[in-house]
Amino acid sequence: MSDHDTPGGEVARTDGEFGATAVRLDEGHVIGDGGLPDRFENPGLEPHQQRMSDQSEAGAKRAEKQVAALFSLSIIGTIVFVVAYFALDAHAYVFIPGIGDMDYSNAVLGTALAFSLLGIGLGAVHWAKTLMPDEEIVEMRHPMRSSDAARQGVVDTMLDGAEGSQINRRPLIKYTLGGALGLFAIPLGLQLVGGLGPLPKNGLSLTYWNGPIGPDGKPHFKPLRLMRDPENTAIKVSDVTVGSVFHVQPEGLLDMDSGVLEAKAKASVLLMRLPPDTITSRKEIAWGHDGIVAYSKICTHVGCPVGLYEQNTHHLLCPCHQSTFDVTDDCRVIFGPAKRPLPQLKIAVDDEGYLIATQPFREAVGPSFWERGSA
């Protein structure tokens, strides 16, 4: 790099390539002050610029009129609003360029209210900027501390009060008051925790496919038919042609006395028919019927309904976070944040040719939760 071992290196060779004026970094350096003064001087305020309204009475008069006009605009807006509220038909439509057809009454009320509010605001700001004093001033800081006498006075007052209440001489009052105030915090916390609802117990692990709840409070399994959502009619195996998708709810779900929506949110199922030779998972074939397979519709990520079935790629897409499941391979996750495949519902055909679920889901449907065990 360099023939001379110089501490500062060199920025340019001195052999004439850049002329004789090139200076080495370690030569000709003067220790300077970087242009910083020893002490900053207070620059003071900029010279005050007078406004039109300060310079002439005519200018001030004009500003006054402008402010009054803005306030009048607000008054007119308010009056128009009140009149339009009663006078206009609430269901008439009008074409507004750039917006299209919209409710006449909505358009007038909204515009009038906008002028009514904006007029006040614009008027106030314009008033402040044109007529209110705008002389730059400096307010010096003043000490925050009160005088010693005032501080001592507060302490004396407090001590006098404590002495007068006899709290130090009567410990019974002191401790019961402390206890009362301390316990008073409990109901507040109790409401907060109690408002989180009952403990879930095993409710998140069971779905309506586990069977209706019996008198003993436990589900009793029986094979349930797969019903169309929302028609609630049973599905014949011959109804499900290749490329079809059915949205399914369990038989009897709508007969529940309460909690129908909560139960439906766990038990919703998507029924699809694929060409049987496209399915690669043996368990999926065994749990289905001739290419008809049923999978939970509840995403294993955060529980959105996975409804976007593409019949040409056999992908199931969740609309919330784009988790994608491969229906040909037991709904394996092929894209997105979901970590587990969708649980499969084992189906068969009953004597009358309707599709039934021969066992409940073998794992909890939907997203992970604390008591689920395996992630």
Place this chain on the structure above:
Amino acid sequence: MNALAARRRHPAVLTVLLLVALVATGCAYAAFAPKPAQAATADADQVAQGKKLFQANCATCHGLNGEGTKTGTGDQIAGPPLAGVGAAAVDFQVGTGRMPMAAPGVQAAQGVKGAQFTQTQIDQLAAYVASLGPGPAIPAAADYDYSNADAAKGGELFRVNCAMCHNFAGSGGALTRGKYAPSLATVSPKHIYEILNTGSQAMPVFNDTNLSPDSKREIIAYIKTIHTEPSPGGLKLGSMGPVSEGLFAWVFGLALLIGFAVWLGNKSA
């Protein structure tokens, strides 16, 4: 002329010139573009005419006899076999301009210029494809007459069966890997009825046992109702939900707030 010459270095000149050139090109194209040939005589045998049309326009991908072809690179399908897809599928695919496809791609999009054949030619093509194997027929006008259908019931069916892909208002939405569900605003009742029966590309089949003909008419009534109903609030922003509405609020609302903040902070003199 002097006024024009004086403004020739105005910053807007480039934009204006570009716009003028684009409009002129568009008008010239519309004037000189080749028009599709008129239909052959109606007396000719439909199937025979359809076969001719098919071999001229469809056989490259679907095979000379509609048996389908695969691409040279493995088992990728260039055109699916057509035996059994039915006349309804042809009427939908060709009638909406999806077929013939302009170029191979992840999705055959609705034709921007509409159908590339006359309805007579489409009927001939449909008759030929229907002769390859039994499939859903083109529905009669009474099948998709939704004038007496219950739009509210259709809304319920739409939200369960259609809304996850086509959006609650039928505005369409994204699917995986570049595919998308199109907007339903301009699809004719006949084409809606047909695609429900036949399925198309990513869209599954909703046969008459899944959605009965009554249900199909109710769904059509719902789609047509929401697209003809005026919007009391004015601008619909594409009925896309919080994304377009949020973008509008952020861009215009925030710009307005910043404008006022600058005005408030300026010195008055």
